[in-house]
Each structure stands twice: as structure tokens, then as C-alpha cells.
Amino acid sequence: MQALICDDYGGIDALRVGELPAPSPDPGSVLIEVESVAVNFADILLVSGDYQLRPDPPFAPGYEVSGTVVVANQAKGVSPGDRVAGFLWYGGMAERAVLVGSNLAVLPESIPFDAAATLPGTYGTSYHALVDRARLEAGESLLVLGASGGVGMAAVQIGKALGATVIGAVSSAEKARAVLDAGADRAIRYDEDPLRDEIDDATDGLGVDVVFDPVGGEMTEQALRSTRWNGRFLVIGFAAGRIPDIPLNLPLLKGNSIVGVFWGRFTTEEPDRHIANLRTIVDWVQRGRLKPVVQQTFPLADGKEAMKWVADRKAIGRVIINP
Numbered sequence: 149m150q151a152l153i154c155d156d157y158g159g160i161d162a163l164r165v166g167e168l169p170a171p172s173p174d175p176g177s178v179l180i181e182v183e184s185v186a187v188n189f190a191d192i193l194l195v196s197g198d199y200q201l202r203p204d205p206p207f208a209p210g211y212e213v214s215g216t217v218v219v220a221n222q223a224k225g226v227s228p229g230d231r232v233a234g235f236l237w238y239g240g241m242a243e244r245a246v247l248v249g250s251n252l253a254v255l256p257e258s259i260p261f262d263a264a265a266t267l268p269g270t271y272g273t274s275y276h277a278l279v280d281r282a283r284l285e286a287g288e289s290l291l292v293l294g295a296s297g298g299v300g301m302a303a304v305q306i307g308k309a310l311g312a313t314v315i316g317a318v319s320s321a322e323k324a325r326a327v328l329d330a331g332a333d334r335a336i337r338y339d340e341d342p343l344r345d346e347i348d349d350a351t352d353g354l355g356v357d358v359v360f361d362p363v364g365g366e367m368t369e370q371a372l373r374s375t376r377w378n379g380r381f382l383v384i385g386f387a388a389g390r391i392p393d394i395p396l397n398l399p400l401l402k403g404n405s406i407v408g409v410f411w412g413r414f415t416t417e418e419p420d421r422h423i424a425n426l427r428t429i430v431d432w433v434q435r436g437r438l439k440p441v442v443q444q445t446f447p448l449a450d451g452k453e454a455m456k457w458v459a460d461r462k463a464i465g466r467v468i469i470n471p
């Protein structure tokens with residue numbers, strides 16, 4: 149089968165489109181024909197050798213997919229022909245992929261494959277972070293850094309669906325517009341003014357209840373200093389490239405909590421809860437409460453361009469590859 153192949157952890161430039169053997173499903177798994185695979189920042193880390201996981205090359209990156217079941221090997225509740233979305237760590241940027249039968253959602257016809265490919269990992273991460281980890285409540289305030297990116301945009305929409313007041317922080321006017329279009333109450337620009345001043349201005353100096361931080365770097369400490377009493381600071385990722393050092397007097401003085409989020413591990417530690425979350429997300433999309441933003445689609449042959457698009461910080465919402 150055709151796949152976007154990583155041979156040597158040489159990053160995006162070293163990827164090539166070529167042939168890999170089609171995988172076969174173990175008992176309890178399904179083989180799908182991949183229609184759509186979302187490009188995640190983690191895929192870029194993976195092919196550069198900078199991710200927690202290092203599969204033996206050659207392999208295809210791609211961790212959240214949608215497609216049609218071709219073979220169901222003793223998998224419960226799923227049959228050939230079903231439209232599904234699921235998560236697989238890597239292997240999704242290929243014509244065929246294997247999903248564990250208990251780790252996927254069967255999709256209603258109303259959800260297109262491109263949108264569906266963003267649900268398991270992108271929406272799954274932001275839902276797990278805001279609901280399970282931060283316990284965000286209606287009426288609370290939520291600051292989302294990198295708010296126009298994949299998990300950022302999902303956090304904006306889920307925050308609104310949960311009844312929070314949402315402030316999206318971004319780096320350009322175009323991204324600010326996209327975040328407001330996605331439902332944020334306010335967009336602030338960290339490329340123009342110091343983040344702390346902007347948050348003070350947006351919250352009348354009170355600060356926010358919850359911060360969702362997939363960016364890291366210098367934004368983290370400023371955002372942590374802008375939390376309210378009993379605030380929760382969600383550590384999502386470090387897209388800016390630097391893992392920040394945090395003075396531990398800050399959570400003491402603020403009476404707040406720094407809360408780690410590792411969605412991939414959550415799916416294996418708490419599989420029932422993960423699947424319940426995914427079903428809720430699918431239901432909310434079906435009812436129009438969440439509207440996945442797919443900015444661009446690329447054929448598999450242009451998979452490298454799709455990955456570069458995300459690495460170059462051009463993505464708004466998700467970029468999709470269609471194998």
C-alpha cells in the first residue's frame with residue numbers, strides 16, 4: 149500500500165511516499181481503508197525523533213484517522229462497511245491502517261470523514277483536559293493559548309459548549325478572526341502586547357479560572373501568573389519548542405494547581421472513560437455543538453507539504469491528508 153514513510157528520523161524533509169506492507173488486524177482489531185488523517189504537531193515530533201515514542205523505521209506517521217472498515221477480526225460492535233474514527237499512535241498516513249476495535253467510534257453518516265479525523269485525538273485531548281482534568285464549569289473563564297491551532301481551536305469550542313467565557317490568545321490578525329469565528333468571546337494577540345497585560349485587560353485584572361497551554365516557552369509563566377485563586381493551569385504541550393521552568397512559589401501564592409495532561413496515556417489507563425468521551429464528542433458534533441475546522445486537505449502524494457504547513461505555523465484548525 150502507499151504510505152508517507154519515515155526511514156531515518158530525518159524530519160519532514162526526509163519523508164517519502166512509497167510502498168509499505170498493509171497491516172493485518174489482530175483479534176479484536178479492524179483494518180480500515182483510511183479516508184482522512186489529521187496532521188498533528190506530534191506527528192512532526194515523531195518523524196524528527198523528538199517524541200516519547202520511537203517505532204522502528206520504516207513506518208508511517210499519523211495518529212488520528214477516519215475511514216471505512218474492510219476487515220473486522222472479532223471486534224465487537226463494528227462490522228465491514230462501517231464508517232469509523234480512531235487513534236493508533238502512528239501508521240495513519242497510509243492507504244490502510246489497523247485500529248483496536250475498543251478504541252474507535254462508529255460514525256453517523258452526517259459527519260464527513262475530514263471532520264471525523266479530528267475527533268479522536270484533537271477534540272479528545274481538549275475534552276479530556278477541560279472536563280476530566282480541569283473540571284471546567286459553566287460561568288468560569290478559560291484562556292486558551294495557541295487558540296487557532298488544532299487542540300487550541302477544539303478547546304475554544306469545547307469551552308464554549310461547557311458554558312465558559314473563552315479568551316483565545318494567538319499570534320496574528322487572521323488567527324484572531326478564526327478564533328472569534330469559532331466562538332471565543334475575545335481574542336488577544338501575544339505577538340503585539342505582553343500576554344499578562346492583555347489578560348488583565350480582558351478580565352478587569354481578576355485573571356482566569358483555567359489556562360489551556362499547548363505553547364509553552366515564555367507564554368507559560370505569564371499565563372500562570374494570570375490565574376485566579378483556585379485556578380487550574382493545564383500543561384498540554386510545548387509547540388514553541390521550550391519546556392518552561394516554573395518558580396514553585398507561584399502555585400503557592402496563587403492557590404492554584406498545575407495539572408498535567410497526557411491524552412495518549414489516558415486512552416490506555418482509562419479506556420472506558422476515553423471511549424465515553426469520544427462518544428460525547430461525536431454526539432456534540434452531530435448536534436452542531438462542535439464544528440471541526442478543516443483548513444486544507446492534501447492528497448497523500450503531497451503529505452510532506454501538509455506536514456510543513458503545520459510546522460510553519462500556518463495551520464488554522466486542522467490540516468488533513470486524504471490517502
Ligand SMILES: NC(=O)c1ccc[n+]([C@@H]2O[C@H](COP(=O)([O-])OP(=O)(O)OC[C@H]3O[C@@H](n4cnc5c(N)ncnc54)[C@H](OP(=O)(O)O)[C@@H]3O)[C@@H](O)[C@H]2O)c1
Binds near residue numbers: 297463
Ligand atoms: N498533552 C497531550 O496529551 C497532547 C495532545 C495533543 C497535542 N499536544 C501538544 O499540543 C501542542 C499543540 O498541538 P497541535 O497539534 O494542536 O499543534 P498545532 O495545530 O500546530 O498548533 C500549535 C499552536 O502553537 C502556536 N505556536 C507558538 N509557537 C509555535 C512554534 N514555534 N511552532 C509552532 N506553533 C507554535 C501556534 O499558534 P500561534 O501562531 O497563534 O502562536 C499554533 O497554532 C503540541 O505541543 C502537541 O505536542 C499534547
